[in-house]
Amino acid sequence: xxxxxxxxxxxxxxxxxxxxxxxxxxxxxxxxxxxxxxxxxxxxxxxxxxxxxxxxxxxxxxxxxxxxxxxxxxxxxxxxxxxxxxxxxxxxxxxxxxxxxxxxxxxxxxxxxxxxxxxxxxxxxxxxxxxxxxxxxxxxxxxxxxxxxxxxxxxxxxx
Amino acid sequence: xxxxxxxxxxxxxxxxxxxxxxxxxxxxxxxxxxxxxxxxxxxxxxxxxxxxxxxxxxxxxxxxxxxxxxxxxxxxxxxxxxxxxxxxxxxxxxxxxxxxxxxxxxxxxxxxxxxxxxxxxxxxxxxxxxxxxxxxxxxxxxxxxxxxxxxxxxxxxxxxxxxxxxxxxxxxxxxxxxxxxxxxxxxxxxxxxxxxxxxxxxxxxxxxxxxxxxxxxxxxxxxxxxxxxxxxxxxxxxxxxxxxxxxxxxxxxxxxxxxxxxxxxxxxxxxxxxxxxxxxxxxxxxxxxxxxxxxxxxxxxxxxxxxxxxxxxxxxxxxxxxxxxxxxxxxxxxxxxxxxxxxxxxxxxxxxxxxxxxxxxxxxxxxxxxxxxxxxxxxxxxxxxxxxxxxxxxxxxxxxxxxxxxxxxxxxxxxxxxxxxxxxxxxxxxxxxxxxxxxxxxxxxxxxxxxxxxxxxxxxxxxxxxxxxxxxxxxxxxxxxxxxxxxxxxxxxxxxxxxxxxxxxxxxxxxxxxxxxxxxxxxxxxxxxxxxxxxxxxxxxxxxxxxxxxxxxxxxxxxxxxxxxxxxxxxxxxxxxxxxxxxxxxxxxxxxx
Numbered sequence: 013x014x015x016x017x018x019x020x021x022x023x024x025x026x027x028x029x030x031x032x033x034x035x036x037x038x039x040x041x042x043x044x045x046x047x048x049x050x051x052x053x054x055x056x057x058x059x060x061x062x063x064x065x066x067x068x069x070x071x072x073x074x075x076x077x078x079x080x081x082x083x084x085x086x087x088x089x090x091x092x093x094x095x096x097x098x099x100x101x102x103x104x105x106x107x108x109x110x111x112x113x114x115x116x117x118x119x120x121x122x123x124x125x126x127x128x129x130x131x132x133x134x135x136x137x138x139x140x141x142x143x144x145x146x147x148x149x150x151x152x153x154x155x156x157x158x159x160x161x162x163x164x165x166x167x168x169x170x171x
Numbered sequence: 172x173x174x175x176x177x178x179x180x181x182x183x184x185x186x187x188x189x190x191x192x193x194x195x196x197x198x199x200x201x202x203x204x205x206x207x208x209x210x211x212x213x214x215x216x217x218x219x220x221x222x223x224x225x226x227x228x229x230x231x232x233x234x235x236x237x238x239x240x241x242x243x244x245x246x247x248x249x250x251x252x253x254x255x256x257x258x259x260x261x262x263x264x265x266x267x268x269x270x271x272x273x274x275x276x277x278x279x280x281x282x283x284x285x286x287x288x289x290x291x292x293x294x295x296x297x298x299x300x301x302x303x304x305x306x307x308x309x310x311x312x313x314x315x316x317x318x319x320x321x322x323x324x325x326x327x328x329x330x331x332x333x334x335x336x337x338x339x340x341x342x343x344x345x346x347x348x349x350x351x352x353x354x355x356x357x358x359x360x361x362x363x364x365x366x367x368x369x370x371x372x373x374x375x376x377x378x379x380x381x382x383x384x385x386x387x388x389x390x391x392x393x394x395x396x397x398x399x400x401x402x403x404x405x406x407x408x409x410x411x412x413x414x415x416x417x418x419x420x421x422x423x424x425x426x427x428x429x430x431x432x433x434x435x436x437x438x439x440x441x442x443x444x445x446x447x448x449x450x451x452x453x454x455x456x457x458x459x460x461x462x463x464x465x466x467x468x469x470x471x472x473x474x475x476x477x478x479x480x481x482x483x484x485x486x487x488x489x490x491x492x493x494x495x496x497x498x499x500x501x502x503x504x505x506x507x508x509x510x511x512x513x514x515x516x517x518x519x520x521x522x523x524x525x526x527x528x529x530x531x532x533x534x535x536x537x538x539x540x541x542x543x544x545x546x547x548x549x550x551x552x553x554x555x556x557x558x559x560x561x562x563x564x565x566x567x568x569x570x571x572x573x574x575x576x577x578x579x580x581x582x583x584x585x586x587x588x589x590x591x592x593x594x595x596x597x598x599x600x601x602x603x604x605x606x607x608x609x610x611x612x613x614x615x616x617x618x619x620x621x622x623x624x625x626x627x628x629x630x631x632x633x634x635x636x637x638x639x640x641x642x643x644x645x646x647x648x649x650x651x652x653x654x655x656x657x658x659x660x661x662x663x664x665x666x667x668x669x670x671x672x673x674x675x676x677x678x679x680x681x682x683x684x685x686x687x688x689x690x691x692x693x694x695x696x697x698x699x700x701x702x703x704x705x706x707x708x709x710x711x712x713x714x715x716x717x718x719x720x721x722x723x724x725x726x727x728x729x730x731x732x733x734x735x736x737x738x739x740x741x742x743x744x745x746x747x748x749x750x751x752x753x754x755x756x757x758x759x760x761x762x763x764x
Binding site for chain 1: 463609749
């Protein structure tokens with residue numbers, strides 16, 4: 013694939029920095045992908061291709077690893093990613109009602125991004141703060157002891 | 172030497188200084204003198220208490236009262252209240268983080284804190300506080316007085332069993348790795364605590380990371396490893412950060428790296444992060460992940476002790492297993508073996524979650540009963556409801572009913588009862604829980620996290636999930652229960668790893684103890700706990716309804732009709748069973764059947 017857009021060139025640059033950070037070692041593939049995912053919000057095709065060529069690892073292997081782990085996104089996400097804990101302790105503490113209210117307020121279903129590109133809603137496995145369930149994470153912020161009534165105020169904080 | 176009954180430490184960091192902390196200190200000294208307390212209360216300055224944005228701040232010891240935002244006018248009153256009357260002034264105390272309070276409370280009588288002993292008490296980002304609590308003294312003892320075989324014997328004698336869930340004797344595992352052929356050996360800490368409901372390891376990594384580091388260095392010495400990894404799940408960013416800081420500090424103090432304590436033992440430690448895959452808590456999948464591959468388990472033998480990371484002998488243990496080691500060395504294996512039951516020695520951390528009043532972390536000696544945990548430590552069931560079941564061991568664990576409340580908690584007892592110890596999650600469920608829904612819930616999780624490598628797990632759990640979902644939706648068929656039992660047996664027998672083998676457990680154990688609920692769903696199309704939406708109806712009781720229209724106005728799908736002051740009616744075809752009408756009704760007129 014020809015790297016011909018400016019965006020692609022930026023993606024390649026980010027990929028390069030990540031590979032350099034981990035000394036181009038094959039076994040550091042996951043930290044490298046993590047760095048790209050953190051910097052760009054997802055792992056674009058151009059970045060994956062470049063990592064493949066620098067590490068001498070087939071693209072199929074790269075894609076196989078990137079698609080295996082839940083925290084890697086291979087598609088662009090919304091400006092803000094909401095991760096809602098769907099695990100048993102949060103569920104038992106009333107998580108179902110909160111999750112339904114959240115989907116209603118955002119008008120999107122889990123695994124998708126809103127039309128205006130603002131929100132991506134996904135479910136996440138246990139975040140380990142079960143004592144304050146139900147729990148959700150918006151970008152890096154964790155919210156606990158959630159009730160449906162709190163949701164509008166929390167969502168309003170994000171541009 | 173003067174003996175003071177109390178010390179006041181006044182923060183002298185630049186931020187506090189700017190806000191006049193030295194004036195505060197002067198005033199404190201003056202007031203203490205004015206009250207004739209200068210022989211009893213010492214005022215000292217100290218760097219960095221911590222809440223810099225809310226200075227001036229002081230801490231009063233021995234109680235540890237942390238006062239913030241102090242003003243000069245407060246000092247006279249503060250001294251009189253705190254030191255003459257012995258009453259802390261609540262309004263000036265630093266608030267405790269609500270999350271911290273809910274996670275790790277003051278221990279009750281039945282609790283014994285070994286692994287959690289420093290959590291919440293020391294600053295995890297300050298190695299000196301760990302050292303002050305006998306930190307690294309065990310390592311010093313080991314390196315100066317014990318041979319690797321001595322160390323392995325000590326751990327064997329203590330009876331420590333792997334705290335990750337399998338409960339394999341830790342000393343024996345160390346022995347295997349030590350005996351394996353090879354010059355390069357590794358030590359790995361499994362900090363991929365993926366069990367929903369478990370956050371014990373997170374608390375230790377965030378609150379007392381050095382206990383884990385010290386345990387790992389001792390293990391490395393015992394087995395002859397020169398490199399170690401802490402594999403921590405990425406969902407724990409604070410833990411990752413805290414551990415990295417701790418490792419750096421240990422390096423700076425010569426406790427990691429070349430020639431530790433001046434001996435010829437060298438050991439390096441690094442952090443590796445997961446990327447969101449529950450299966451990476453399985454030891455061979457974890458190893459694959461560190462090697463930069465998909466987290467897929469592989470068959471054993473060979474076991475990691477013989478051929479693990481990069482095909483070298485590798486010892487993998489859980490966070491909690493390592494955290495116990497320094498104390499076992501310092502206090503001796505007999506002290507450890509004196510706690511617990513005949514085959515389960517020592518203490519175990521558990522994370523209490525669900526419908527219990529006091530959720531959070533506890534650490535208790537083995538042998539305590541489930542009843543004591545739920546009622547004496549956990550404060551009983553929330554809202555005064557009745558106990559229905561407790562799920563132990565995470566998503567591959569089983570659900571135990573009320574008949575097992577007096578079961579002593581240990582590895583063998585839990586297994587006999589059809590559950591497992593697992594890493595220590597305990598989810599308490601009240602009588603508003605549907606056990607079929609719970610089984611479906613755990614199956615959904617496991618199906619999602621199945622790595623896909625072997626057919627019994629990949630396909631088998633999917634089929635099981637389809638069947639249980641059908642049952643919850645009111646489409647259960649005669650023969651479904653037998654089908655579930657057959658599938659379960661095959662999946663347990665033929666799956667490649669522990670995830671697959673344990674996957675049917677939620678169904679097996681709920682079928683064992685709550686078969687009648689499955690039968691009600693299938694044959695009567697009823698959900699006794701009134702949870703499964705497809706099997707319940709919301710009705711308005713005409714005797715209780717006053718026609719206030721509150722329910723109709725709040726219904727998201729306009730399923731309720733009725734005139735003011737006349738009985739309202741819910742249309743079952745439109746109703747989505749969200750329950751909002753029941754929540755808003757002030758007359759308890761909405762019934763679920």
